[in-house]
Amino acid sequence: MSGEFNLIDKYFVGRQQQRKDVLLAAGDDCALVQVPQGLSVAISTDTLVAGTHFLPEANPSWVAHKALASNISDLAAMGATPSWVSFALTMPEPDEEWLAPFCDAFFQLADYFGIQLIGGDTTKGPLSLTLTVQGLVDPAKALRRNGAQIGDRIYVTGELGDSKAGLDVILNRDLSQKPFASELELRHYLSTPRVLVGQALLGLASSAIDISDGLISDVKHILQRSNVGASIDVSKLPVSNELVQFVGDRETALQYALTSGEEYELCFTVPEQNQGALESALAHCGAKITCIGQIRPQGTFDLHSQGEALNWSLSGYDHFK
Known part of the structure; x- marks a missing residue:
């Protein structure tokens, strides 16, 4: 395996069915999605760094689950329905033995929650994962942190x-x-x-x-x-x-x-x-x-x-x- 685009094509492209609200996914400069009328997009970004959030020798399947689940949890906290995710992967060298089980677990969890990978990036450097998840919610009902009242x-x-x-x-x-x-x-x-x-x-x-x-x-x-x-x-x-x-x-x-x-x-x-x-x-x-x-x-x-x-x-x- 050689090159960024070979890595993307092999492990990230064509792994999921396209959601109806995804007009254009990975492969262009931007993804295009369509937001249903009356709903807003809830967005959250998290980074996981090897040595801080997981050990480099950790099971890559477990790391994938932790990375995506922790981001989906942010959507859950606002009552949002998971919809799309972008993923930036930084790693020292392309490592197929690590990427294969990582991607299998990542897409298994993504498919379970109906969330589609719509773009991202890969680059060389210390191992880290940055995910941006997006979900749909009625803005008038979205759960927030500022609504608690005395007696609740x-x-x-x-x-x-x-x-x-x-x-x-x-x-x-x-x-x-x-x-x-x-x-x-x-x-x-x-x-x-x-x-x-x-x-x-x-x-x-x-x-x-x-x-x-x-x-x-x-x-x-x-x-x-x-x-x-x-x-x-x-x-x-x-x-x-x-x-x-x-x-x-x-x-x-x-x-x-x-x-x-x-x-x-x-x-x-x-x-x-x-x-x-x-x-x-x-x-x-x-x-x-x-x-x-x-x-x-x-x-x-x-x-x-x-x-x-x-x-x-x-x-x-x-x-x-």
Whole structure:
């Protein structure tokens, strides 16, 4: 294999059926897409860098899933329907043994969510992946971070903390002998974007965010944008039995649940008047949801366990630390 265009043709062109709203995809200077009347385009860009977001020796199939799933999760957090993706790949040298399983996993996940690759770039340099995903949503209903109101209930999807435990295993192979280490490592890479949940929350949730930097950090993004506070019952945080056995006790597992980054679950708030409709709206989504607290007046932020105050000093993930 030689040359950029051979690489593109072999691994990225002709892998998917063309969506009806894609007028022109890869192969020209720009892609052309058509936006249905009444909808807006939700756009998100993320970069994953070898050595920061994944180890260079990581399974390329897992890396592909993580890269695309993390971007789709941003669309889920706004209730958008995934539509298109552009992908820029930088790598030291063309590596067919790496690219083949990477692209197989990438397109498998893309096809599952109905998202089409419409363009991108390849270049030589340190291994990194930059994806721009685009989805469609009614702008009047799109989930945002600035709609939470005092009294709203705070919910999360799934179970939290597993990704941090998996990362511990990745960074310290001595931990691979601990209970469920391999399963937790797999969960770090293979998250499930909550697209159906996000769509079901349209018209019900007052705000939403995906958990990428840790719940304790991401919920504060909602609070800051909405000018409110929060009270969180840490005892309600959903944690897996595998995580509890891996870390050794439930309290540590709960701290993992608060600080674990790259979970790609959703945190959202729901007004009291929409509580009754929530369960039925999410019945078909296949995701567990848990109420973990309530929105309070601005300036309030407390962690407690069934009413008993906690003075834990915790923070989420910082990309520059």
